[in-house]
Amino acid sequence: MASLSLRGIDKKYPNGFHAVKDFNLEIDDKEFIIFVGPSGCGKSTTLRMIAGLEDISGGTLEIDGKVMNDVEPKDRDIAMVFQNYALYPHMTVYDNMAFGLKLRKVPKDEIDKKVREAAKILDLDKLLDRKPKALSGGQRQRVAMGRAIVRNPKVFLMDEPLSNLDAKLRVQMRIEISKLHENLGATIIYVTHDQTEAMTLGTRIVVMKDGVVQQVDTPQNLYNTPCNLFVAGFIGSPQMNFMDAVVNVAGNDVTLKIGKHTLTVPAEKKQALIDGNYNGKTVVLGIRPEDVHDDPDFIAANASSVITSKIKVYELLGAEVFLYFDVEGTQMTARVNPRTTLRTGDDATFALDMSRIHLFDKETELTITN
């Protein structure tokens, strides 16, 4: 397997559109890297540049220390799995997996060995004689993966490979891909717009927007310490709640005013606000739905972070309940225990876990407290 180095990678099209700007990333051997971001953010373009399917306008791409900018895709020792794969309809699973190697004139016994090994990893060994028509969606997907595995590449590039599968199958295939990464010890770069896929699969995630890398970090760090408003809103489902809050510094005490509500900023967060001269300024307060509590004991213990509202929607998901309500015109979500007694139309009191709040500069949208 291989390490990759992307330094100052740029993609600019002839019409002037700058699809990827100054992309820098070092990928270690055996890493599972996820490129995530909304549609048009440049994630697929970056992957296609690594594959050699798009020219690199600027910067340097290295695989295992060798510059690859002008190397043909077939000579980069990569394999790809894309969203809209098609299997050869009249070939068996075995032949579908072997075909690419046959075209490359690999000896028969070597092909046989590689196909059977890949089939075993993918749990396809009992289906090798079947034709694509007789396979389920998930099995077909595994055959597509198998075609990539038999190449024994240095790097796997996957562009939304699960997008065409239904939700249940996607969850199942996610687990399969994760196992595959473990079994193969492969370096994988995986593009998705689905943040759940990103969070569950990646060892590190690259969040992109408008062709610019926003943050590169582990899933946990992205969730806990997003570097800006975009990352905070993109990672997490339901997404983080955001409210405008006015900072008030009075001596050593710092409070946030949201309409009629006043929240006390905890010691570990307030210094950044004082140092950043935020007194009297409006900042964006972010808090994840699970950090908004309706538990009476928590509310009693956190009287300085209480908000009140009327429940607009009660949504039971079995293991948890989502409560939707407005605070000063902003819609908020609380993820609470299903034993909650609150229902639609009830007047509710919540307490925010202030140790878990995120504060962002309203102008730059960058984090103040992380």
Add this chain to the structure above:
Amino acid sequence: MEYQPQLKAALKELKRITGIELCLSACSSSEEEAALNQIRCLITAYKEKYNKTQFLLSLMTDSAPSYDINERAGRLHISAEEPRVLYLLHVPGGMDETMTEILKHLFPSQTKTYLVPVTENTLVILKPMHADDTDEEIQQAAHAIVDTLNMEALVSVQVAYSRIFYQLQELAGAFQETSLALKVGRLFTFGENVFAYNKLGIGRLIYRLPHNICKDFLTEVFGPEVPDTLDEEMTTIIDRFLQNNLNIAETARQLHMHRNTLIYRLEQVEKQTGLDLRHFEDAMTFKIAVMVLNYLQTERTSHYE
């Protein structure tokens, strides 16, 4: 009579492909040899004339007489009436054997899909569809072709596709509209590999304009000194401003820029062009001018490539 076995085989082949049975009476070996050559030439000529690929290519380029299309199609076992879509594949680096093999196996002959090479870089895939196939399904098939070739042959390809058509006589029209989609798509759409015949937008109009009219229009917008390209930073700002429906506050926020800075930049454009991009009509004129400018620039670049 040294040529008897070959003659027998050639006559059998002629009968197989044409249905014509010939009797031959030759007096010498040299006469036999001459007859053998003539029969072989006949077979080759017949195959050329009645070769599926040749036949379809002549239909696409409108170079086949229209009176016997159905009859010739019948002889080649090509259904004259069937819902089909024409996919035009463009491979910048040229088609190679691997790609042909992949496509042949992706669309085996039983599927009644025909692969017709047009040039070194282009190939037509004539694919039967169901009359009720949606645009989405047609597009999905195009993406499947692109992704499979990307994955299996590791080459970059682009595909344009036509509407569903039902008669072989409509093949020339389908080929024309798909060729246009490919040209316009490659000129005006970047980062895309699939171009639909019905999603060419304003590029379809600009592409049909003669260059002198394009240049006159640019002179009208930019004055006598038409820039070759626009300043990158300015392009980014204006693109974002247009994307945000001429909303200054939102654009300034997204670009992390003070609104007064944005207004100053827009006023600079107004000074240069007389177009106030805060007004819809001027913004529209500017947008079209930039597309025309890029079109001419891309044409110029590809001309020198």
